[in-house]
């Protein structure tokens with residue numbers, strides 16, 4: 001397969017591929033080599049205006065809304081078919097601009113396609129309710145779309161995250177302006193290409209790339225946007241919520257996490273070690289739902305640290321294109337930040353039993369790192385690292401383990417390892433997290449609702465629940481008689 005990709009990528013607005021209004025571009029880097037890879041048109045406020053106007057025109061035309069929902073679903077199946085056909089091309093783009101392996105990139109493409117089939121299949125199943133008010137009335141509810149949905153996507157899984165919100169918006173007849181992440185935008189353009197090939201109405205889906213402070217800020221504060229879906233950091237989420245408050249816009253907030261798995265004495269240790277590795281080293285730890293803390297019984301700490309260190313040291317670190325286990329982090333800035341957090345943890349008394357910072361090679365690589373001797377209050381155990389760095393914390397009593405797991409500002413995911421179902425149920429019920437994994441980190445899929453508690457945000461993506469974020473209930477109450485119990489003319 002050729003390893004060449006297009007050198008210049010345009011924005012997709014109103015059914016056309018276009019340059020930025022002012023002709024500006026952003027240079028995209030390959031994180032595995034730290035070299036320039038391609039350029040993308042850099043959208044600014046004028047491009048946002050144009051995209052929002054196109055989305056508004058399409059929404060007001062009611063073309064999507066008036067379609068029989070089953071036909072809207074069929075259109076989404078077509079989008080999925082085109083995404084699947086382009087899966088190898090997508091995999092290469094995702095590998096080169098994001099750092100993933102080719103297999104990881106292809107999985108992204110196929111998962112993105114599945115979002116369109118999953119939500120396409122639900123397009124004709126979102127129903128209103130008939131509410132009995134006696135013989136003189138007919139009363140019913142309509143799940144109504146909001147209008148123009150502004151969607152902002154982070155760089156760690158840009159394609160899947162974009163696909164999940166675009167698919168929900170189309171299934172519910174909203175129109176979309178999506179800003180892709182400036183560090184890794186290429187794969188999201190394939191959603192636009194698939195929509196174009198499938199014959200999605202012009203203006204229904206617009207995808208542009210620009211910087212957050214410029215393009216992103218213009219989009220979320222635009223006067224003609226009706227709804228915001230944001231996935232990214234807590235800090236940016238708070239900024240967007242302040243902008244949304246001005247216009248009382250509904251928002252879905254998918255923010256960060258500092259998720260913990262609790263190990264019980266009866267756990268299957270192979271399962272714990274494999275799950276811990278998958279939970280923190282997948283995508284070089286750049287996963288909002290990463291298992292970045294492992295809470296273990298005090299008297300098992302030494303054994304677990306030994307096994308985790310052996311696992312971490314067995315992993316290969318290098319470019320995704322060669323199928324390595326630990327692929328690069330997205331940028332020099334991220335690598336610097338992670339390295340500094342590791343250095344500060346060591347300074348604070350944590351002990352790196354594997355790794356401990358930047359890997360000694362070209363590109364933005366961090367060694368798979370395991371910290372022992374971590375106390376729950378240390379910064380490394382409280383703040384999101386967003387890299388391949390696991391903190392192991394110890395407990396003596398179950399209540400203490402639960403309080404450690406719940407003891408951060410975040411509440412995205414949590415997990416536990418035990419063979420005892422009563423313990424699993426009791427503990428799961430007490431964990432402050434939107435998703436709890438038992439005996440396998442990341443157990444779940446597109447069908448299972450995902451989202452945060454506390455400062456990890458609100459609203460749910462994935463699963464049937466997600467569609468409820470994209471509609472508002474309208475109630476229609478009709479007086480059908482002049483009185484008289486519903487007799488015609490009565």
Ligand code: NAD
Nearest residue numbers: 153154155181212213216217232233236254255256257288
């Ligand atoms: P980020 O908040 O820096 O950027 C996310 C997006 O917001 C980017 O597209 C960026 O351009 C844009 N942005 C930045 N400033 C903006 C502004 N002022 N106005 C509007 N848009 C702006 O986050 P990131 O570093 O790209 O991603 C990592 C974060 O995302 C982590 O905290 C991670 O946990 C979180 N995340 C959450 C989920 C989830 O589903 N909960 C999934 C993936 C990532």
